[in-house]
Amino acid sequence: MSASLESRDIAGVVLDIEGTTTPVSFVSDVLFPYARERVGRYIASNIENSDVSETMQLLRAEWSEDLQRGEPVPEWPAATRGAASAITHYLVWLMDRDRKSTALKTIQGRIWEAGFRDGTLRGEVFDDVPRAFSRWRNAGVGISIYSSGSALAQRLLFGHSVAGDLTPCIAQYFDTTVGAKREASSYTRIASAIGQAPGRLLFISDVPEELDAADAVGFQTTLCVRGAEPHVSNEHHIIRSFDEVT
Numbered sequence: 001m002s003a004s005l006e007s008r009d010i011a012g013v014v015l016d017i018e019g020t021t022t023p024v025s026f027v028s029d030v031l032f033p034y035a036r037e038r039v040g041r042y043i044a045s046n047i048e049n050s051d052v053s054e055t056m057q058l059l060r061a062e063w064s065e066d067l068q069r070g071e072p073v074p075e076w077p078a079a080t081r082g083a084a085s086a087i088t089h090y091l092v093w094l095m096d097r098d099r100k101s102t103a104l105k106t107i108q109g110r111i112w113e114a115g116f117r118d119g120t121l122r123g124e125v126f127d128d129v130p131r132a133f134s135r136w137r138n139a140g141v142g143i144s145i146y147s148s149g150s151a152l153a154q155r156l157l158f159g160h161s162v163a164g165d166l167t168p169c170i171a172q173y174f175d176t177t178v179g180a181k182r183e184a185s186s187y188t189r190i191a192s193a194i195g196q197a198p199g200r201l202l203f204i205s206d207v208p209e210e211l212d213a214a215d216a217v218g219f220q221t222t223l224c225v226r227g228a229e230p231h232v233s234n235e236h237h238i239i240r241s242f243d244e245v246t
Contacts, residue, residue, distance in 0.1 A: 004246055005141055008220055011200040012142035013245070014174075014190060016181075017149065019206035020224045022157065026124040027149075032095070034115055035108040039091050042111050044084040052110075056087070059103035063090055100148045102176045109153035116160040123157035125166070126226070132242035133169035144194060146174040146203070148181060182209045184216040191217070204245070211236045 005013070018027045046052050066073045074090045077083035094104045115121035136143055145154045151173040158166040172194060179186030191198040198218035205211055211221040215236070222245070223236040239245060 009200055010141060010202045011196050012194055013136055014144045014146050014201055014203045016205035017147040019226060020204055021125050021129050023124055031112060035111045036095055038111050040088040043088050047084050055103050055106045062101055062103055100176055105150045109150035112153055113156055116156040123161035125161050125163055128242040130163040130166060133166055137169050142171045143169055144172040145170060146190060148176055151175045182213050184213045187214045187217045187219055
């Protein structure tokens with residue numbers, strides 16, 4: 001079923017990544033293992049680097065919140081000696097729980113950066129994505145990305161994709177620094193940053209709960225189903241390909 005942007009008065013499209021523009025398997029089977037294998041070396045090499053000090057402070061704050069909630073977190077290092085190993089242990093602990101941690105996502109993005117730049121990694125996108133990007137841009141519709149992965153990771157994925165550099169088509173990138181994807185307030189901030197009324201923005205995701213949050217503040221929404229039918233009932237428009245969004 002097609003979804004005409006003009007008839008819906010859409011000025012901008014906001015896209016999720018995992019399961020929407022990019023196969024879930026690329027994230028879970030390629031990106032996550034790549035970062036996990038290299039996180040210890042990255043921390044050991046950069047723990048005293050001033051460029052990552054802010055991220056380390058944020059990570060420490062997240063650890064404190066976990067501790068206060070009674071989570072079985074690894075011990076935080078009391079001194080510099082042995083700190084890299086302990087911090088790596090906590091980061092792996094977060095990875096094991098698929099935590100949408102801003103600090104973790106920032107570190108993963110920096111690890112992936114090296115892989116994308118040396119050609120080891122190439123961002124996978126569905127075949128319909130570059131076609132849609134070109135079509136929407138030619139129609140004057142802005143394209144933004146909203147993912148739990150860091151803005152850096154988003155730029156790397158689309159800048160080094162199997163379809164070439166897609167970043168010229170993308171106006172803005174949003175990550176968890178604007179808020180969690182299932183919180184309505186995050187979408188209010190995104191609409192403000194884009195400079196459009198929520199009702200003139202279309203959010204496309206494969207997660208109904210994210211769409212519910214966007215819908216709560218007035219976004220138009222579309223559920224992207226790649227493969228099997230969704231296991232939950234929903235009230236969102238459904239597409240199977242970006243080719244349906246004309």
